[in-house]
């Protein structure tokens with residue numbers, strides 16, 4: 001079911017689509033953004049009709065809908081959401097960075113203030129599957145960072161309602177409001193603001209191609225976390241790996257989206273053979289078998305390499321969203337991993353442990369963005385501001401050096417701002 005390559009042909013022939021490779025989708029997204037910018041709610045409601053097939057009267061989820069969701073959910077699953085939320089909160093609390101200010105002996109004080117963004121908007125996918133876990137992963141770090149207002153957008157289901165687990169997760173995580181809209185129109189609503197949806201300072205969260213392209217378009221006008229598009233997993237496996245485990249893990253990402261990408265890079269020809277059989281067998285049993293099959297056939301790859309080092313070179317070139325090390329010595333290989341969103345070490349850490357439970361965030365860079373972007377964290381919701389204080393003595397001490405630097409840049413006003421103070425202090429005859 002996976003397309004087969006050996007290490008050499010893979011590196012010669014495999015081309016992976018990046019976010020620049022979709023000119024038509026990019027144009028469609030630009031049109032949607034412009035319409036929502038101009039016409040606000042009216043355009044969002046129109047696109048919701050067009051893409052989600054739902055006629056809505058209002059975008060805001062009501063308190064009655066939250067109450068109905070609480071009634072509808074299985075209490076045991078609700079409890080699991082509460083426990084997952086605790087794991088996620090606990091992990092993200094360790095990421096918090098404090099402001100600092102250091103007074104030095106020479107009359108200089110330097111520091112850094114860490115302050116949260118005021119308003120954040122979380123995109124929670126909902127076109128195909130429902131993603132209450134993504135509610136926890138986006139809202140909790142924002143709350144831990146101290147964001148004042150955290151709102152959530154997610155596409156409505158066929159009847160116009162939001163999945164009850166998504167709403168319950170929103171309450172557990174502490175979201176302030178949920179709006180029924182998805183796709184590029186939801187990103188536009190958060191970026192520009194509409195009559196109903198507030199304009200935010202930062203948009204975070206994963207989504208399909210349209211959501212991700214929309215985030216890329218509005219980036220700069222509003223902050224975004226990263227390009228977290230269709231899911232990916234790369235399993236590096238040696239002869240010690242079980243084909244049924246590897247197959248299950250590849251399918252767990254393939255079922256997200258026909259555009260999701262699942263790769264296995266192995267040193268074992270035997271494993272490769274067994275894996276293809278296992279994929280066929282297990283895929284047939286899945287509810288989303290059609291999605292998973294198309295994803296494996298269109299985007300997936302099975303690569304046989306001569307050595308583990310060659311496998312790790314491929315990892316670092318692809319920078320996969322998720323990397324699994326199903327190896328006899330996984331910790332040794334970990335040291336050679338440079339580019340990956342999240343690494344799952346050993347055969348008993350399947351990727352869904354991270355999707356739902358362990359605590360680290362599951363919003364991760366895709367399509368090679370892991371070469372320069374990081375997993376979603378508390379850092380995404382704060383800004384850092386430098387603080388600089390110089391006493392008169394400290395300024396006098398460095399003034400002429402600063403003036404000299406300004407002179408070589410040809411920026412005489414810069415030099416003058418320092419010189420005027422130096423001369424004043426020199427005339428006063430004291431640095432006090």
Ligand SMILES: NC(=O)c1ccc[n+]([C@@H]2O[C@H](COP(=O)([O-])OP(=O)(O)OC[C@H]3O[C@@H](n4cnc5c(N)ncnc54)[C@H](O)[C@@H]3O)[C@@H](O)[C@H]2O)c1
Pocket residue numbers: 028051052124125126127128129134155181182183184185206207208209210211227228229230231256257259260321362363364365366
């Ligand atoms: N990278 C990560 O961290 C991460 C985490 C979770 C999920 N994901 C990914 O999120 C995605 C979820 O995708 P989804 O589709 O189920 O939900 P989604 O909410 O991301 O997208 C659904 C929306 O896409 C828009 N859309 C669909 N077809 C369109 C078209 N032809 N033109 C314009 N807009 C269109 C619609 O507005 C619809 O509401 C998957 O790709 C999954 O792999 C990624």
Ligand SMILES: N[C@H](CO)Cc1c[nH]c[nH+]1
Pocket residue numbers: 131133134230231232253321355362363364
């Ligand atoms: N694997 C997804 C990130 O690519 C996250 C997720 C949420 N629910 C299930 N999976």
Ligand SMILES: [Zn+2]
Pocket residue numbers: 231252253256352355
């Ligand atoms: Zn997943």
